């Protein structure tokens with residue numbers, strides 16, 4: 434899948450998945466008239482379309498394979514994958530990743546952004562025991578101030594994760610800068626880099642509150 438690589442203005446690298454199918458789905462999903470069921474389906478399709486870019490450099494090993502006719506060789510993934518949705522909105526990204534990575538284990542991280550301080554408040558954490566040996570992909574549609582993403586990676590690193598990447602749908606320049614400042618070695622994959630944040634920490638033009646649109650809580 435073709436995707437652009439945009440050098441960020443701080444330290445690391447941000448991969449922007451520019452595939453036309455992703456961009457068209459994203460446009461439909463941004464619209465305020467997009468109803469909940471369609472929003473969820475579009476988000477799921479975008480997530481699946483992003484998987485090849487997010488996993489493009491995963492290590493494989495050569496294995497033997499017996500077809501009905503003869504023995505040949507092929508490959509399998511070297512490491513297990515752990516998908517880590519940041520609750521709640523990260524759940525909207527999970528099924529699309531799961532569709533293409535069905536053997537992945539799941540780590541759940543519950544973080545709710547305080548509407549006044551914009552700081553993430555942790556409320557849940559459950560991870561598989563294999564964090565240290567796995568490819569860990571943190572998923573969340575929205576990278577706004579960056580606080581939630583920074584906190585999620587911090588928790589996972591404290592628990593032993595060493596191979597991490599972060600995938601979102603829409604990122605703000607402020608969120609990218611904050612994340613790269615904290616975790617310069619963790620690559621970011623996104624479908625869009627939007628203009629910036631408003632005074633309530635919402636991404637502009639963005640898509641509104643992803644959790645509320647996914648789960649009908651507005």
Ligand SMILES: O=P(O)(O)OC[C@H]1O[C@H](OP(=O)(O)OP(=O)(O)O)[C@H](O)[C@@H]1O
Pocket residue numbers: 519520521522523544545546547551553573574575576577578579580581582608634643644645
């Ligand atoms: O980059 P930040 O400024 O931290 O904001 C981004 C976070 O805000 C949203 O979640 P929210 O806290 O609203 O929780 P929800 O998914 O339950 O709605 C979103 O899904 C991110 O997790």
Ligand SMILES: O=c1cc[nH]c(=O)[nH]1
Pocket residue numbers: 522575577634635636637639640641642643644
């Ligand atoms: O624009 C934003 C910012 C944070 N969380 C969202 O769901 N949307």
Ligand SMILES: [Mg+2]
Pocket residue numbers: 522642643644645
């Ligand atoms: Mg929300």
